[in-house]
Amino acid sequence: MVARHRLQIQLKALESSIMEQAQRIVNYKIAKELEHSTEKTDQSFSKKVYVYKHQHTGRTSINCRSCKRTCHGGCWVPLDVLTWTCESIVDGKCTVCENNCSIKDHDREKYEYMLTLEKRVFTVAEFVKSFEESFLEFLKTINKVNVLIKELASKALRPDVLSTQGYIEHIIKENNEEKQEDYEPRGKVLTKVRDYIDKGDLIWNLKLSHLIKK
Ligand SMILES: [Zn+2]
Ligand SMILES: [Zn+2]
Ligand SMILES: [Zn+2]
Incomplete structure (x- = not known):
């Protein structure tokens, strides 16, 4: 019982990492578009990013x-x-x-x-580079969810109701209900992640380019 609770606590804590990273993918898409439309990759752009605020x-x-x-x-x-x-x-x-x-x-x-969403200013080149380097973190987070769900399912009374797709679906639902800035593109990114997992492909093969495709 204790182990089951612990797995649930661990899964809950990963929800905000996924939201934060989905927003970074949204910003990456915009940076990539700017990179294509202009030669000047040292131009700056301002976008909202998720930061963690210590709140009562x-x-x-x-x-x-x-x-x-x-x-x-x-x-x-x-x-x-x-x-x-x-x-x-x-x-x-x-x-x-x-x-x-x-x-x-x-x-x-x-x-x-x-x-909490806060405005930050980046140069296009800086943002593209830093995000491409950190994309692996996103895949690691999804993989961690996968592992925890499997462990939880093995301890659950109804293992059939637990899936990584269902977990992502829950985050999409909360994102769409909260309607914070950029929730639509964020929802699209997360839906692509869910559909990808639905196909049963290996999470490590998920490409960043797939997530920012129209
Ligand atoms: Zn506690
Ligand atoms: Zn801790
Ligand atoms: Zn710590």
Whole structure:
């Protein structure tokens, strides 16, 4: 039971990474279009990116000071001294943090690191290069979801209802309901990811060019 909860907490935490990266793909598409339409790749363009803001939410969560992320939003641990009992923590280490940060880096507080869109200025060349280098991170995140879903399905009473496509579908639904800036192109990118997974192809073969195709 505890293991099942832990997998659910880990999956929940990956939702914001996927949203953040989907927005980066949207920006990449625009940078690529600018790159094609002009020779000047040192021109700058401003776009909204997702940043994590430490915001008061009123509900108790376990947050990592080092990663600046919420590891368990809406945690039910009643006291600071009991933080180690949070299901995200195993043997004093966080199973949600990318580098399995120590429990000492974590705070139990009524704040969460929330995704917020903020304007940033880039040069086209800078953005294209940095994103092409980081695309592998996106594939790694999707792969992690895949692994967690399979593990969860093996422990679930109804494993048939769990799928990576269903997980992505849930993010698309939230994105479309929240209607934050750029939600339409973001929804399109995520739909392409879902359809790709639906075909059963290997996630590592998913090309960035496929995601920005019209
Ligand atoms: Zn951390
Ligand atoms: Zn917890
Ligand atoms: Zn953590």
